Amino acid sequence: MAGLTGWFGAAAESNVLGRMAAELWRGEGAGGAQSEHLTTGGVAAVSGHALADVARRGARIAAIHGRPRWDDPAFEVLAERDGWAASLIAAYEAHGPDFLTKLGGWFAVAVYDGDSGQGLVAIDRAGIATLAYGRARDGGFVFGSTTDAVRSYPAMPATVSGQAVFNFLFTYTVPSPTTIYDEQRKVLPGQVILWSKDGMRPEFYWTMPYTEARSGNARQLIPALLEQLGDGFRRSAAGVDADEAGAFLSGGLDSSTVAGLMARHYGDARTFTIGFNEPDFDESGYAQMAATHFNTRQHVYIPTPDDVLALVPQIAEIYDEPYGNTSAVPAYCCARMAREQGVSVMFAGDGGDEIFGGNERYAHMQTIEQYGAIPAFLRAGLLEPLLNLPGMASLPLVAKAQSLARRYAIPMPDRIFSYGFLADAPLHEVLTDHIAGGVNAGEPLEILREVYNRPQHADILQRMMHMDLKSALADNDLRKVNRMCALAGVEVRYPFLDDKVMAFAASVPSSVLLPGSNLRKFYKDAMRGFLPDAILTKTKHGFGLPFAQWIKGHRGLQELVRSYLSDAGKRGYFEPAFLARVQAAASDSVFSDLDGFAWDIAVLELWLQRHADRKTDEKNG
Incomplete structure (x- = not known):
């Protein structure tokens, strides 16, 4: 993992850039830093597996990190001749912030004009890249691909509040645009933050081009789908040789499609699968069907509770915010297995559900x-x-x-989230009165409502998919796969999140994507003859981890959770009775709604010890 960082509008010393850039280095494969510094601003970019470039022309500086593509041939020539950051400056001079509409691929960018005192930061349309930002005490606008980089700016405060803790518990991630720190925000997918001496202004330079006026039927659109996906894979595979490529393979629709596209593209492919000894979670049989069908060289790893114990400290270290999705463990095990086999680039099927209507709740909401x-x-x-x-x-x-x-009777999108424990539990039963008094329990839903309602011309299915592109994908799955691949030392690419594939998906009418409650019918019909029939008819699964089963039956995991729950109790966030209930549920053989909280709170506590507490001690020291 690498990225970019810097600040606008403050007279910080140039050596600050080095300290900030150091907080971008996580996992294997991080390269050196490039930086440029002006009197009132500076940018730095750290290379990893992806491009990182910095340039300066007069009082203008720019930085970029990622796998970008210009849709404008003139800027493409400039990028090849003078470098990507130099082409950014030229595009900014020609078009202002509108240059972002001509920039594709995945990226984080920063451009600053020292003469006008204006600048911007932005990330790609799918949110593969990340950027956090905030205003420092010296008035500077500070940004970075990690919250740790932003926090390392000397005048940048960092307060973990009860609100941030509640937001994390609501979704076991920290939902953008919030961060774990009150003083920082995150850039949303397709968003640009425009900065001047008068303040900062967020705008969206892109959103999924949904419209209720789309026409076409499945018979007309089906032939185009596989062609679009094939083109998207070829663009995603640019510069990757067959002997360095691999693919995640869960045995589901999307990972199997990616494996097939890779086999067709290279003529040879290596696929990597996670299996489990617990039959209810094991999908390796379907993955083997796909591997046999496409004649890939298949590799399987079976994680154990001991893997979780060994990986928990590393997971806490690599995430710049607490992250509670237990499937990070199998994702890392899969990426590590690939790295051990000499793979440096992994292709992943993430995004297929969110652009082609594949989440089960879509059908359920349609029924309602x-x-x-x-x-x-x-x-x-x-x-x-x-x-x-x-x-x-x-x-x-x-x-x-x-x-x-x-x-x-519950309005959308609140209805989707009306089933969870925190949707019904009184706040004062979970958080101490001191903390609960400063928490807006409705904030996570307010964030989701904004994303759900943002498309101006969209139906209910399109709005749900648009919301999930942010909440389920950018905030969750992409953070999982990106960080675990970085920890393992491999790069990951997402063919389904190719700009043109996403635009094509937005053009398919909802009545075609999801007729009634027939989940993924359009996609499955298009894949007949390409994917094995058994995969087309199987129920949805994925790389889920049987964590609730493990924590109830594995002494080491129980002791780990008990230890961190005890430490969490000393912070004054949680009601002691609630923590006691969570601990009891984790030890009980009967499954309950509280099981997930044991892991989430343990991960939160470990993260606080590794990041918030340590960084505070370093600043105070």
Whole structure:
């Protein structure tokens, strides 16, 4: 993992850049830093597996990190001749911030004009890259690919609040645009932060081009899908030789598609799969079907609870914010296995569900919407009074209708998240009164509502996918795969998140993507003859980890969790009774809604010890 960092509008010493750049280096493969410094600003970029470039022309400086592509041939020539950062300066001089509409691929960029005192930072459309930013005490606008880099700026405070802790517990990640620190924010996918001496202004230079006016049917669109995916893979594979390439293979639709595209592109492919000894979690049989179908060289690793114990400290170290998704462990094991086989670039199928309508809740929400198709006067005047008659709930069909009515009454997108523990639990039962008093329990949903409602011309399915591109993908899955691959020392590329593939997906009408509750029908129909039939008909799974089972049955994991829960209790965030319930649930053989909190709180505590506490001690020392 590497990236860029810097500041605008303050007179910090140039040696500050070195300290900030050092906080970008995580995992294997980080290269040296390039930097440029002006009187009132500076930028640095650290190379890893991806491009990193810095340039200066007069009072203008620019930095870029990632795998960018120019859609404008003139700037493409400039990038090849003078370097990517120099082409950024030229594009900024020609078009101002609008140059971002001509920039594709994945990237984090920063451009600063010392003469005008204006600058900008931005990340790519899918949010593969990350950037955090904030205003320092000296007035400087500070940014970095990690919150640690921003925090290392001398005048940058860093406060972990109860709000940040609650936001993390709500989704087991820290949802953008918030960060774990009150003083920092994160740039959203497709967003640019424009900075001047008067302040900072976020704008979106791109959003998924959804529209309710799309036309076309499956018969017309199906032939184009595989062609689009093939072109997207070729663009993603640019510069990668067959002997350095590999692919994650879970046995699902998207990873199997990527494995097939890789085999077709190279004529030879290596695939890497995680298996489990627990049958309910093991999908390696389907992965083997795909490997046999495409004649790939298949490799399988079976993680154990001991892998979790060994990896927990490394995971806490590489993440600049607490991250609770337990599937980070199998993702790392898979990437490490590939690295041991000489692979330096892994292809991943992330993004397919979010652009082609593959998450199960999409179908579930569509079912609930069917209840809303009943005229309101019939629902309120006849149906619902009948449903609420005494004794009716004992009838299965009536109970289902009552459930649909209750859920339909909750507006979208709140309805999607109305099933979780924190959606119903009183805040003062989870957090201490001192902490709960400063927490806005509605903030995570407010963030989700903004993303859900942002597309101006979109239907309910498109809005759900748009929300998940941010919450499920950029905030969660991409952070998982990116950081675990960095820890293992490999680069990862995402063919489904190619700009043109995403634009094509946005052009497919929702009625084609998800007819009724028939999940991924369009995609499956298009893949018939390419993917094995058994994979087209299997239920959805993935690289899930049987953590709840392990923590209940493995003494070492129980002791680890117990230790960190005890440490967490000393911080004054959590009600002691709540922590006691979480600990009891983790030890109980019966599964409950509290099981996940044991891991999340343990990860939070370990992260605080490794990052927030240590950095505070370093600054104070």
